[in-house]
Amino acid sequence: MKYVSLAISWFMVVMAACCPKVTGGAEPNTLTRSEELSGWELLFDGKSADKWRNYRSDTLSPGWKVEDGALIRAEKGAGDIVTKEKFKYFELSIEYRISPGGNSGIMFHVTEDHPQPWHSGPEIQIQDNAQGHDPQLAGWLYQLYQPTAPAWTGETDILDATRPAGQWNHIYLRIAPNQCEVSMNGNLYYRFQLGSEDWKRRVAKSKFAQFPGFGEAGEGHICLQDHGDVVAFRNIKVRRLPEDGVPPQPITGKLNMNGVLAFPNLKWEGWDPIDEGGNIRKLRLLELTYDKKNPTRMFAISQGGKIFTFENRPDVSQSHLFLDLSDTVTQWYTRGANEEGLLGLALHPDFSSNGLFYVYYTHKDDHRTVVSQFRVSSEDPHRADRASEEVLLEVKQPYQNHNGGSMEFGPDGYLYIGLGDGGLRNDPLIAGQDISKLLGKILRIDVNSRTEGKKYGIPADNPFVDVPNARGEIYAYGFRNPWRIAFDRATGRLWTGDVGQELWEEIDVVVKGGNYGWSRREGSHGFGNKPQPELVSPLIDPVWEYDHGVGKSVTGGRVYRSERLPELQGKYIYADYVSGAIWALSYDPEAGVATTNEQVIASGIPVLAFGEDADGEVYYMIDSAQGNCIYKFERPQ
Numbered sequence: 346m347k348y349v350s351l352a353i354s355w356f357m358v359v360m361a362a363c364c365p366k367v368t369g370g371a372e373p374n375t376l377t378r379s380e381e382l383s384g385w386e387l388l389f390d391g392k393s394a395d396k397w398r399n400y401r402s403d404t405l406s407p408g409w410k411v412e413d414g415a416l417i418r419a420e421k422g423a424g425d426i427v428t429k430e431k432f433k434y435f436e437l438s439i440e441y442r443i444s445p446g447g448n449s450g451i452m453f454h455v456t457e458d459h460p461q462p463w464h465s466g467p468e469i470q471i472q473d474n475a476q477g478h479d480p481q482l483a484g485w486l487y488q489l490y491q492p493t494a495p496a497w498t499g500e501t502d503i504l505d506a507t508r509p510a511g512q513w514n515h516i517y518l519r520i521a522p523n524q525c526e527v528s529m530n531g532n533l534y535y536r537f538q539l540g541s542e543d544w545k546r547r548v549a550k551s552k553f554a555q556f557p558g559f560g561e562a563g564e565g566h567i568c569l570q571d572h573g574d575v576v577a578f579r580n581i582k583v584r585r586l587p588e589d590g591v592p593p594q595p596i597t598g599k600l601n602m603n604g605v606l607a608f609p610n611l612k613w614e615g616w617d618p619i620d621e622g623g624n625i626r627k628l629r630l631l632e633l634t635y636d637k638k639n640p641t642r643m644f645a646i647s648q649g650g651k652i653f654t655f656e657n658r659p660d661v662s663q664s665h666l667f668l669d670l671s672d673t674v675t676q677w678y679t680r681g682a683n684e685e686g687l688l689g690l691a692l693h694p695d696f697s698s699n700g701l702f703y704v705y706y707t708h709k710d711d712h713r714t715v716v717s718q719f720r721v722s723s724e725d726p727h728r729a730d731r732a733s734e735e736v737l738l739e740v741k742q743p744y745q746n747h748n749g750g751s752m753e754f755g756p757d758g759y760l761y762i763g764l765g766d767g768g769l770r771n772d773p774l775i776a777g778q779d780i781s782k783l784l785g786k787i788l789r790i791d792v793n794s795r796t797e798g799k800k801y802g803i804p805a806d807n808p809f810v811d812v813p814n815a816r817g818e819i820y821a822y823g824f825r826n827p828w829r830i831a832f833d834r835a836t837g838r839l840w841t842g843d844v845g846q847e848l849w850e851e852i853d854v855v856v857k858g859g860n861y862g863w864s865r866r867e868g869s870h871g872f873g874n875k876p877q878p879e880l881v882s883p884l885i886d887p888v889w890e891y892d893h894g895v896g897k898s899v900t901g902g903r904v905y906r907s908e909r910l911p912e913l914q915g916k917y918i919y920a921d922y923v924s925g926a927i928w929a930l931s932y933d934p935e936a937g938v939a940t941t942n943e944q945v946i947a948s949g950i951p952v953l954a955f956g957e958d959a960d961g962e963v964y965y966m967i968d969s970a971q972g973n974c975i976y977k978f979e980r981p982q
Contacts, residue, residue, distance in 0.1 A: 365854045365885050365937040371869045373414050373440075373579050379891050380582065382595035382942070385438075388428060388567070389416050389581040400425040400568065401457050408571070415442070415577040418449070418569070425462050427455055427566035434586035436894060437518040437567060440579050443483070445510040446476040447574030450487065453520060454565035456558070462568040463487075464556040469518060469527060471576065473510035483507045484516065484529035488551040489544075492534040497681075498769060506532035506771075508874045513579070515871060517848055519894075521590035531872035532771060533847045539563075584894070592894045594926060597941040600912055602927075604950060604976040607964055608661055611972070613653055615666035618970045626678060627968040631829075632690045632751070633956020633975060638697035640959030645966075645975070648686035648953075650674040650706070654727060657958055668719065668729035674706040681745045684765075684826075685712060688750025693792065694758055702729070703760060703792065705750045707742065714740040714748060716762060718792065737792070737800045740783050744768030747844075751829035751901075751954075755789070756837040759804055761820065762788040763827035763841065770846060771873060772864035777823050778878045780815040785863060787827060787841070787855055789820035808858030812881070823861035823884070829954055830855070833904040834961060835915070838934075842901025842919055843887075846872075850899035851887035852919060852930060852939070859885050889930055889939040896921025900952045905929070906961025910978060918945065918963050920952035927952060927965065945978065 371377055374391030388396050391414035399406050408423025409416060432453070443449060448471065455466030468487040472479055482505060485491045494500035506529045508514050517528040526536040538544060539560065553559040569578060584592055613628060620626050629648040635657065636642045643657045645664075650671030655664035675685035689705030696702060700721035708715050716738040722728040742748065747765030755761050766776045766785035777785035794802030796817075809815035826844040833840065839855040849868035853861050860882045866872050868890040891899075902919035916929040927946040930939050956964040956975070966974050 379595040433564040438582040442577040444575040448472040448572040449576040450570035452568035607977040610662040629968040630966040665727035689752040691752040747826040765826035777863035788818040821859040829901040842899035852889040896924035898922040902955040925949040
């Protein structure tokens with residue numbers, strides 16, 4: 346306990362001096378800036394229940410009370426309550442706290458032409474799963490759907506992500522024309538489609554078959570049930586969805602840039618889009634960097650295992666195959682390996698003189714993470730010496746996803762390495778918060794020295810060097826899959842995008858000793874119900890987050906420092922791989938939050954990674970069967 350207390354005290358001093366907000370998460374009954382911009386509204390502000398009334402009544406009964414920021418069914422005979430407004434396609438985010446042994450429910454598309462709301466509106470069950478009397482647990486769609494793990498996980502047990510009675514639980518509900526879903530405490534429970542053949546079969550087998558029009562209204566009220574037990578609700582938020590189910594982006598303005606090929610004539614030595622079996626293999630570039638002492642020389646890595654070097658000229662036509670590790674790394678197009686391969690490259694700060702560079706890859710034999718040092722061939726500066734490999738660090742990977750993989754030297758000369766939590770889902774190893782593990786962390790090592798028993802040094806000022814049972818390599822922790830990390834050359838600030846699970850994507854400014862929450866939280870929102878290690882340092886909020894209605898896989902970017910496009914100057918450029926949107930984030934270091942989020946490109950660009958050149962120009966990379974992978978931003982003509 347002494348060491349934990351000392352770590353927290355030290356951390357708070359550091360935080361007071363510099364940076365992102367340390368909080369317990371989003372304030373109850375408020376909207377974040379991102380939520381406001383993307384169309385969320387409060388159905389309860391913590392002070393008044395004026396957006397609610399009793400079922401088939403014009404008023405709210407006195408049995409429902411507002412106390413301590415919660416809407417509470419406090420007395421017998423309170424009755425079921427409904428929203429005054431009707432909703433067709435929407436998302437609902439709500440927290441509940443059930444009493445011991447208690448029971449309640451949330452219904453949607455409720456009409457008022459039946460004696461009871463559950464005669465028309467499907468119900469998401471709420472109860473105390475430990476002492477409750479109903480075999481259908483909290484989060485189940487009553488008599489219709491229960492939690493089912495995706496087939497790829499191999500899980501067969503029914504998922505229960507609820508927290509005990511007396512604690513707050515979060516339910517997310519999406520009702521949309523293309524897909525409906527329910528999540529409990531950030532864990533996806535099930536998906537369904539209103540009106541589908543599967544839906545009709547399930548309704549026909551349920552007790553609801555006797556009620557004409559059950560689940561068929563297509564629009565109606567949201568209902569909170571009085572089941573005779575004390576229950577409280579807060580953070581009740583709703584977002585109306587358009588017919589296509591796509592909400593507005595959380596943006597403060599539009600920059601309306603176009604993407605153009607940065608090197609349209611560039612050919613990649615040793616790469617062929619057609620393999621020996623006649624299959625198309627896209628080129629996937631995950632890193633683009635430069636030699637700081639020879640800034641016209643660029644380096645790019647492909648996920649398939651190749652490193653290329655070429656001259657930074659718009660008309661450059663030829664690259665050199667600098668190093669080929671394709672026979673060693675896991676190939677990303679093989680089964681389950683989409684997030685594996687050659688994932689990171691960092692040139693030593695004195696690369697021009699010592700020829701040293703570092704790579705991060707997953708090994709094809711057992712998918713383990715390997716961080717190795719190589720050096721340039723003494724005979725050809727355009728080639729690396731394959732035989733010079735020295736493995737510095739290996740980390741066993743329990744699953745094939747969430748490998749992180751980006752690396753970069755910081756302004757302090759140390760090498761920073763991003764590692765994911767080990768994969769699968771729900772952080773099964775609780776790695777994010779466990780500082781005895783390297784998974785779910787950003788590491789910081791000294792490649793110019795050696796600590797006893799290791800092929801690298803551990804900086805003496807790393808935050809957990811003197812904490813018992815902690816890994817001294819850890820610089821920051823609480824990450825799910827940091828994709829990708831990047832230093833701002835002007836400020837030395839370290840940025841990362843951390844890929845979320847079901848509901849939230851986040852952008853973090855990373856500080857020494859920082860705890861970014863996973864898997865206690867996803868973004869600034871509570872996650873799951875698994876017991877977690879003792880808190881070593883306080884949780885840090887993301888500087889920006891967006892929900893999965895907006896995008897589903899953040900691609901961490903870079904701060905733009907070129908003079909070519911002043912409207913991007915000093916802004917963090919990042920993207921979402923699934924939605925294909927690219928944004929520019931402005932950051933206030935004093936407040937520790939983002940101030941603006943501007944749209945650079947609206948959608949349709951599946952960005953894998955960003956790169957940078959000596960002038961501070963930021964590039965983005967996509968995959969391509971033609972090898973046209975590297976783009977830069979231009980103003981529209």
